[in-house]
Amino acid sequence: MSCLIVQSDKTLLLEVDHELADECRRAIAPFAELERAPEHIHTYRITPLGLWNARAAGHDAEQVVDSLVKFSRYPVPHALLVDVAETMARYGRLTLSKHPAHGLVLSTTDRPVLEEILRSKKVAPLVGARLDPDTVVVHPSERGQIKQVLLKLGWPAEDLAGYVDGEAHPIELAQNGWKLRPYQEQAVEGFWHGGSGVVVLPCGAGKTLVGAGAMAQAKATTLILVTNTVSARQWKHELVKRTSLTEDEIGEYSGTRKEIRPVTIATYQVLTTKRKGVYSHLELFDSRDWGLIVYDEVHLLPAPVFKFTADLQARRRLGLTATLVREDGRESDVFSLIGPKRFDAPWKEIEAQGYIAPADCVEVRVNLTDSERLAYATAEPEEKYRYCATTATKRKVTEALVAKHKGQQTLVIGQYIDQLDELGEHLGAPVIKGETTNAQREKLFDAFRQGEISVLVVSKVANFSIDLPEATVAIQVSGTFGSRQEEAQRLGRVLRPKADGHEARFYSVVARDTIDQDFAAHRQRFLAEQGYAYRIVDADEFL
């Protein structure tokens, strides 16, 4: 009995407790996406993107078929094997390469394919003259566009046109008293070997260091794109601490400051700001001869940045994220514009290695009072979630939870400002929200880090990239409906390893029998699929 079951819908079920499971995982990981990783059986899915990722990484169809046949418990449906081979054969029929005379060319090993794609209306404006039956000129500025379009047509092009080195700038990792963790090194290597691509690591697993590692490899000027100013400061702080870079070499390009230095950290927001209908900060991309571009939190990459990225195909691009799940389903754009996935590691695996803290996830079900139930039933549909997510009963339970974990660093996270204000008032804790100034935010974060404050109430502005090493308890009172990546980010807040090895706790306070509960189920399914089993507890236990 082997450990893998190949399903007809192209999912692979891997029994994790099986003795061959590790070997099998290594064999299938290059081409199958880990979809769910609950405790006993992990589900992988074979997708065209995954198969092309594998091709990009140098695996061929025979290897894939062999792994499937070797590890499968039951005979693998023949049709599936044929499909795998056919899908993989589509990659690399078209290649983008440099031509000494014509710049960028698209060439093919299979003429009919080229004919087929040239007939497409979407391809026509992107290509120039036909050099010979198998080669056509591509406008260098359309390198990203054509890759995107070809992927949509099902004929992904292999990009062999290479990268410009960019302006050299010495960067070294300052590994004094710390080292890159093995998986971080693998990630850096995987990225550098592939040239461009995405590294998927759980929150708290040290993605910033992977970025720093990549910069040390590139030894070139680097543009780092991050989600917000706080995150930009943290990158800067971390880079100064971990690399040979000094404060002066790192510039911040944000709403308040417009510094362009050898290493520049810019926020998505400033890049996507339009003035008089035009993106006025685009010159940043051309202001220096960047050798590397790092995209933090790729899953949040706003659509305009995709567009700019299409023009940057000659530069090395590193995407960092905790999850490739995009609520807008633009995973294929990430693949074609930033690059294929170069490395990923399941959360649980890194947790098992002790790099992130284990977490105890608890959903606390709150019974609404009769009058609240009546009010909920009669609320306008668009107000329902807000109403049930902010009921007074929830506040009482939250207070009880905070009291229960008195003395531990606790974050209360929510969506609605008035709810948070009220909670802050009742808990006597400071509230960080959109209108809080950056200076104030950093001051509060510092105080929290130092242990001067033990409870902090944060709105969704703190969802991303804030680093609160000693938060042991997170209490989520309301969220952006059923957003899965928000849940992942929030859990990430408490997953950093704790100095005392204390188990992290993640509470979601949920109103019973309301859509709050349905949204919570959606989010928790994601957590459970990541291997974080959760418990459901009645609020009465805490009151």
Add this chain to the structure above:
Amino acid sequence: MSTDGPAAAPRTLAEDLRARGDDALSALLRARPDLLNPVPNDLSQLATRAGTRASVVRALERLDRFTLQSAEALAVAPDGAPYDALAALMGPEAAGALPGAVAVLRAQALLWGGDDRLRLVRTARDILAPAAGSPSPTGLGPTVAEATSGMSPTRLQQILAVLGLPPTHDPVSAVGSVTALFADRPRMAALLEGAPPEAGAVLRRLTWGPPYGEVADVSVPPPPVAWLLERGLLLPAGARNVVLPREVALHLRDGRAHRAPEPVAPDVAPAVHDPQVVDRTAAGQAFTAVRTVEELLKHWETGGPTVLRAGGLSVRDLKRVATSLDVPEPLAAFWLEVAYAAGLVAADGEVDEAYAPTPAADGWLSLPTEDRWAVLVTAWLAATRVPGVVGTRDVKGRAMAALGPDLDRSLAPEVRRRTLELLAALPEGASADQDALLARLRWERPLRGGAAMDPLRADLVRWTVTEAELLGITGRGALSAHGRALLRRSGDAAAVLLGPLLPEPLDHVLLQADLTAVAPGPLQPHLAETLHVLADVESKGGATVFRFTQGSVRRALDAGRTAADLHAFLAAHSRTPVPQPLSYLVDDVARRHGRLRVGAASAYVRCDDDALLSELLADRRAVGLGLRRLAPTVLAAQSDPATLLERLRALGHAPAAESAEGDVLITRADARRTPPRSAPVPVVDGPPIPDGTLLGAAVKAIRAGDRASTAVRREPADRPGGNGDGRLPRTAAAETLATMQAAVLTGESVWIGYVNAEGAASQRVIGPMRVEGGFVTAYDHTADEVRTFALHRITGVAELADDLA
């Protein structure tokens, strides 16, 4: 076979058969079972029947290509040709296979007589020999004798003369000498030697057939053709065609009947796989096949789609089946047809005819998997229905519906079995190319079904190969061990072999915290059944992934399970501890399940005094009302409100009725009203009474008429005594005009006599308003309107009496 020498040579097929042994006769009857129906009385009758056209055609259709080629060669040879002549016709490469082919023809009673005198059954000869309408597959034309029949003796004489043969007046001997010349190789070679090159080219073109060539006009042929025609090397066939006589063609072909005799069947090259892999793959697919049909039955459990009026399943329903089985439509059609062929689904024959599983399906479902498979494949193997044609259009352009009529193809079972037999003939684990299989089948039965059937045969081979794979008879294109057993022995024997290869049904699942259950293999039926109710299937294949949702758990509770049952079930069948969120989900759904209750009642009784309701419930006379207490102050009743009120009153109570809004209805019955209606119009005898206006107008009209008839006219002076009663006034035209003009000026009315266009005369009183153009426009008092009168029609005019003016 009779080889006793010329003395014992049989004179008829019957004699030949009589000389054969019993084994040979039974072999004949086995090969041609149609001869046995009905059992012939004696060998003469058998021989006669074996010579009938239908039977011979049937036998010929079942010959392989080489045997058929041999028969064709015999058909072009003179009747009773010796074996050596046949061997010469077939050429040296066929020498090895020829005795076998002759033996087959003989065994099938298509050929009789000894080797010195091979006699093809006359009917077979007629069918195979070239005739004007049906060119032979050999490409040979008619003999000289046949082609010259009907030719004028003079023309024959000319040919004899040109060929340098002795002249004769007897056409038969003339033809004989020409034939002899053509069959004589050296003389013929010499003759052709002298042919102009163009003539040689014409001959070469016709040599391998078709033997007919077209010319503009046979009487004035182009020179090379003329040269050939003169010598009888070509003979005219109709006004515009020439034909190459058989003897000439044979000479040109070096005496060969076929350009390419095919003594050996085309090879089916095997591609070898590991037999174990083949068996496992096939078994896996066999399992899937059984499960797919099972799933189909389950979908139709509570009634399937309706039958189209023309029979079969609508395209939309087929789509639906395809979606539910998660397969493309052609595949869905295949599974439907398999289930139908196995008698598991059928139309129910009701008025609104619909498909549903048959009672046999229940029996089938209770069988072990391998036996279920055996039922499916046995039915498939013998079926004449061909799922592959579903969706294609018939001759009338109608799309063929799955499960519909016209899907039967009699060729199907034969091709299907033969294709698999070819695979079975390969070494174990060997697969073969479809084209090779098709080429082989074409060789084996070249005539079967005729040329029109050939594309169908190609399709059937293709479908057989894919369908056998789908059913798990083959794996990776190679026949599995159980597939072999199915072909060589029976479905049951195959099932025995298949059984151990099938995955063992499991009695457990793995439950996970993301609310899924994974069954890492097929489940025992009862377990699968419960899980299908309790959870939704998310992924199928070797394993099944189930997902628990609020809806699925509620479904289980609706199906009569309790939360405790479910907990026990999960605990018993989970190999791992039941995850807390799952138990919580079950409890949470159970907590809410059935909190709201719905039922039907016809009326209710409510009363603030629950003692009174208790009294009512306790009253034996109220039993018939179907009262049930819903709450302390509410009873539900099964009788309607009116009855209830009446009965309660009879019991001495004083109930009040309530409207839907809860208002008390007044005891008086609710007055019923029609929608707005107008009252009926009375039907009176005679006309209705007129109103004032009408009356006024009428009076006025009457009056006017009256005035006209009774007016006291001033008598003109020259007409004394005339009172004008009944007579038209008569005045001279000039006087009339003058009077009119005067009347216009004075505004007086005058009395006139008037003759209308029809010539009818009348008297009128008019008030002239205008006189012009020969017309008087005037107010006509009689008609009460303004009219125009032509002056010339006015017979006369008179002034009215003063009092009336």
